Amino acid sequence: MTYPNTEETINLIKxxxxxPSPSGNTNEVINFVEKYLAELQIETMRNRKGGLIATLEGTDTTKRRMLTAHVDTLGAMVKEIKANGRLKIDLIGGFKFNSIEGEYCQIETAKGKKYTGTILMHQTSVHVYKDAGKAERxxxxxxxxxxxRVHxxxxxxxxxxxxxxxxxxxxRVEVTPSGYIKSxxxxxxxxxxILLQLIKQLKTxxxxxxxxxxxxxxxxEEIGYxxxxxxxxxxxxxxxxxMGAMGDGQSTDEYTxxxxxxxxxxxxxxGLRKHLVQLAEANKIDYKLDIYPYYGSDASAAIRAGHDIVHGLIGPGIDSSHAFERTHQSSIENTAKLLYHYVQSELVL
Structure with missing residues (x-):
């Protein structure tokens, strides 16, 4: 049994x-994915929202599956140009200001020019501001x-x-010798x-x-639809x-x-959840069942939109979600293996 190449998958992740692709500005990354699939001679189409759809014909065309993953990310927009020459920002996606404090960033103008910067507290200097540590982020x-040089x-x-x-x-992507992917x-x-590598293997x-x-x-996805x-x-x-969410009370880890x-x-x-568990156990794939209390997915968005479908959610375990995230190549491998068997399995209904 061969599975999608993990080293190739990690290089693709990098x-x-x-x-850059915050929700609302994803054309560049969609172009990248479109080209990747075109090189595999796989036809794609874009929907009006800018997403990309690839289809692999199966033996039965009367019943179908859909798998999805999202390329949009967290980000921000310029909310206000301040009198001191700095920028106030408005967040894109569900995260907290403290998770981006001290982060390097780029500002892209409407004409496509990019400037670098750093996201900081106004009261950063401890030599000047008494409340530097206590002020609200x-x-x-x-x-x-x-x-x-702006003032x-x-x-x-x-x-x-x-x-x-x-x-x-x-x-700040980095792959460690011990197999962790930090980014x-x-x-x-x-x-x-993982999905692109799966498509590549099925095709080749x-x-x-x-x-x-x-x-x-x-x-x-990061904005809900x-x-x-x-x-x-x-x-x-x-x-x-x-992603699988990690933290206190969660069973998800970075390896399954x-x-x-x-x-x-x-x-x-x-039924689909049990089917996925059975596939994992039958093929000796390490997995964890979990509940994510503050989470929504493209599958739950589809259900809310009224589609009559069987819906499920799986993914690699990601530590520190919506901040300085990390996973391990073992989790990438186990997710890829489960997907490989899932797309070749029978439908639940």
């Missing part, structure tokens, strides 16, 4: 996280220090920077890389799937491939594939 206190709003605007410009966070935006570019090994399968690379459309009437099962039983939207389909 490329993906290095392409919020929109009023945090700002971008631009790496240009007021007029000088900033002269650079071409304006309200609504996107802010990209430096991913921002592993949610959900790790899963995108000429594997015919039992059911026609759509792969949606969605681009608005990435995968809630373009689901064909023939689609029976819909599996979101997204996480199978979600329930998140903030409610329980996932019981």
């Amino acid at each position: 490329k993906l996280v290095s392409i 919020n929109q009023d206190n945090m700002e971008i220090r631009i790496d240009e 007021n709003a007029e000088e900033v605007r002269a650079l071409g920077i304006e309200v609504g410009d996107f802010v990209f966070f430096d991913p 921002r935006h592993l949610d959900d570019k790790a899963s995108v890389a 090994e000429h594997i015919t799937l039992p059911f026609t399968t759509h792969f949606l690379i969605s681009n608005n 990435g995968g809630n459309s373009n689901i064909t009437p023939e689609t029976v099962e819909y599996l979101a491939v997204d 594939v996480s199978i979600c039983a329930k998140d903030a939207s409610g329980p996932y389909h019981y």
